[in-house]
Amino acid sequence: MAVQIEAERPAELARFWASLLGWAAAEHVVHPPASDGSDLDLVFVAQRGPKTTKNRLHLDLASSSAEDQRAKVDTALALGARPVDIGQGEVPWVVLADPAGNEFCVLEPRPGYTTTESLAAIVVDSLDPLAQATFWTTHSGWRIAAREQVIVGLRAPTGRGPWLEFLRTEEPKQSPNRIRLALAGAPAGNSTDPEGNEFILLDQP
DSSP: OEEEEEESSHHHHHHHHHHHHTOEEETTEEEOOGGGTOOOEEEEEEOSSOOOSOOSEEEEEOOSSHHHHHHHHHHHHHHTOEEOOSSOOSOSSEEEEOTTOOEEEEOOOOGGGTTSTTEEEEEEEESSHHHHHHHHHHHHOOEEEEEOSSEEEEEOTTSOSOEEEEEEOSOOOOSOOSEEEEEEOSSOEEEEOTTOOEEEEEOOO
């Protein structure tokens, strides 16, 4: 699986995320180190239009302590991120936007993310989290590993790397996603999930 992210300057945004996560950047692709236990890449592509609304998909970063959370926020800000208010109110996590305006969160320490390494989760706004999770477990091979009324989480078969989480929202999808999931599949092309989220099918290696 991969995450495809649109950007006006893909190579620059790839370098931002590589530096923030401690991953390796190769042109427009950012790879996790072998120690992460994950094969999920971030792939940056040229944007089709300017960002106008909050993204329906976002990334969450893990932290191991309050000090680690503060350090990651400071690092993100030094690299060009900025604080944003999406109506989160008083919460223990920190909401930021990367240089392209994509929202992401730096989480407080949470027991459920002790095996995710730097990238805790890919979070997808969902009208029906369980239905979305069921669709994606069928297509990705990831399993449902956490289930609550407002959020359902999938994990890779290895039990390592980030969660894929479907978080309940009351807001339906209204515009094309700038951040999309990508799966190995044949034939290559574009598709959508039950709630209209675009995803990419990649040629099998």
